[in-house]
Amino acid sequence: MTETPTIKPPLKILLCAPRGFCAGVVRAIDIVEAALKRFGPPVYVRHEIVHNRFVVDALRAKGAVFIEELDEAPDGDAPVVFSAHGVPKSVPEAARARNLLAIDATCPLVTKVHREAEIHHKRGRLVLLIGHAGHPEVVGTMGQLPDGAVTLIETEADVARLSLPPDRDLAYVTQTTLSVDDTAGVVAAIRRRFPAVYGPHKEDICYATTNRQEAVKRVAPECDALIVVGAENSSNSQRLREVAERAGCPVSRLVARATDIDWSEFTGLSTLGVTAGASAPEVLVEEIVDAFSARYAVTVEMVSTADESVFFPLPRELRPPAA
Template sequence: MSEHEELNVVLCAPRGFCAGVDRAIQIVEIALEKYGAPVYVRHEIVHNRFVVASLEARGAIFVEELEEIEANDRPVIFSAHGVPKEVKADAAARNFFFLDATCPLVSKVHKEAELHHRRGRDIILIGHAGHPEVVGTMGQLPEGAVTLVETARDVTRLVPRDPDNLAWISQTTLSVDDTRTIVTALTDRFPGIVGPHKDDICYATTNRQEAVKSVAAECDAMIIVGAPNSSNSQRLREVAISAGCRNARLIQRASEVDVTSYGRIRTLGITAGASAPEALVEEVLEAFAAHYRLNISTARTADETIEFALPRQLRGTRPPVPSLTATGMT
């Protein structure tokens, strides 16, 4: 491989931060500026170690459980993935001042679940076991009120209490195509099942997957920048492979990329999960620019203009320090 060889790089757009991630990070940043350090965050605010480390450097302390927090006079922030109701009750019992960074689209799913429950329906949740969003959604209702399915095969094993009184909801970061298959299996087996008025898979997940689908077949390789515990990033890799690019890799940082292992590729596609900042994409471009002459183009399939309001306690405040969500890193 000569450093003078040309490499076509196709940047997928949209990519990277979504409105829910942008909001969650701002909540931590503004809380640090308004209340001072430390500010506690239960679970990673979003699934990205670069983001977490950057916030830690400013004074955020990340914990997995509230019992790890000894002081009750510091703000506590719940991550973008949402939390079970019992966690908020525990925070109130400990007299914590807490801010909820749950993505509004996840909160929408929570409200749907509660509405179905009030109407006496058994609820089927399409999602991945153990993911924080799934744990949070199931934790909105009493144990046993929500049944999790991960595959169409799981649907064949369902034994609902009342097959004629069912509803389905879904995790917001799933594969659009895989979820459609599961929904088809549910509606085939339970024709009367009630679905969401609007798809639960969020706009950002859908848009990023569509952008990958639009370029995957023409790429010799694709790089998805994101964390291994990021559901939406893992789905982007799966979508790239199913759409025609067998050499699709999920990486967290450019340091994980062995450029020489790509050989004589002619076209490289690059995207980023919804919790990965643009700075990490720029790192990858720099790594390949050291070996190739890059011919960079953008494949845009949608424009995103959605913004979510901050919690009432933080409105009208913006941090004066450089933000992870500032121009150039979105």
Template sequence: MDNGRAMKVLLCAPRGFCAGVDRAIQIVEIALERFGAPVYVRHEIVHNRYVVQSLEDKGAVFVEELEEIEADDRPVIFSAHGVPKEVEADAAARNLFFLDATCPLVSKVHREAEIHHKRGRHILLIGHAGHPEVVGTMGQLPEGTVELIETVRDVARLDVPDPANLAWISQTTLSVDDTKAIVSALNERFPAIVGPHKDDICYATTNRQEAVKAVAADCDAMIIVGAPNSSNSQRLREVALSAGCPRAQLIQRASEIDVESYDGVATLGITAGASAPEELVEEVLDRFAARFSLTLESARTADETIVFPLPRLLRDTAKPEKAVAG
């Protein structure tokens, strides 16, 4: 071990779990406590393999589709990303007992989409094709009534049925800056377009990106703890690079880091996506501490106090120490 090399570590805050992720994990854990194993979960409850594995160890069984569930008498939980209405209808038709762990901020976007549809507006959804949240949001309404756009270039190619009856909504985990550019292009091309009363990008996504922006230019490199299929984690890496950090690496576990390659790094920034638990950040710090003499500094840009209630059925089962924290 050689920890004589000095390294300053800027720990971004807020980082890691958001209230929606914390709530979703609690729903699975409390369902297991109350109903016993197995409890089925459609899709990864959140995009983090470490979290999924820990819940599997407790008795959760993850499936991609309801058809994979063999025992119709066991609870089924829908992931934090939300599901199309046809999935809920299928579950109801099979008399499955299901719990919805959809993040309330994603549910807010679903409600916005329904309101726009009732008012006769064609809906443009800013998001990433194939992401579970996008699939779930588009699945709230009849096919063809919601159109996906991913880039500013897509705006120029749009052929909408009625420019006077348009609305836009967005995935909650996008890059704040990229989304602003797309919205600006939409407003320029379609002046009558209606947007959300409050930005659809969630508070946690925004806060974590702002924390990265605040330190990126001061860092020689940044580590983002998160999963490759996590949209908000991928956006943190992109934001770090665009905000002036010359090197940013997205990792799931500390074992993926080649610590020797960081020998020339004087200041390292570390953050974590909204689905990554703090123990994985501590794991990263331990790995660097084995080679470097670390000086830790917290770089906090916001305080988070948002709380999301659990589903009514599970509230009396929750333990006080498991209160959802933002």
């Protein structure tokens, strides 16, 4: 008896663009690979170079050794790469004291925030840092200045609780991977209470975070569900999921790999949105699309809201010699 072939239900996938790797992530990964090529393994990397297990495991297979603290690296001239999130000033100082070969993979847009905070501090201003407590980028930014020079602000309620003299000189900077809308609310609350506060000349939330959130805002209202490809500890990926939820998407989920999909949440779909956090490689997006193609008759439509052409060069010590 011939079996009747199962007819797959149709599914339109709206693929957000831009999505996935940003210039800072590409540079950070390239730095580790260039260091492995130049110096050979092992190359020590303090903290996950970017927040994605797939990327970390791929670099580990090539000879990168991931450590959480500098004292896990042996004494001597072993290369140690600092992650894209940035580190407190005490970390490179400790590396120099031990003669380690320190290579800084901090995203240049994070470094921009560090420099802004330093300038405000030199000018006598208390720095308000809008960000998430404990995130490596926030730890790194606060660690650029002496204790007490930076006050962390997470919510508008934190602004209301500030107890400062009316004549205190203030400035604010932000983590680069925040929700654009949430941050606008916190900034507005700061400006209402402290109209003379100094802000960045150009917003600190990076172009990649902004662009990926804008694409999700465009797509989410048209979808029955939306998947953000990314890691649980990735701030920019978590914000994309929240943006989709707020934009009216009934189901928005953060998924690391296709094997993590809870299929009970993705039945009876007609339209699915897919995007990826700035530290998620495109191969994982393709994996997700393939998983849906096994269950649905998929058509893919690209929804683009911005073109990105940003490029950050490698640090000088890893650039190929001039011809």
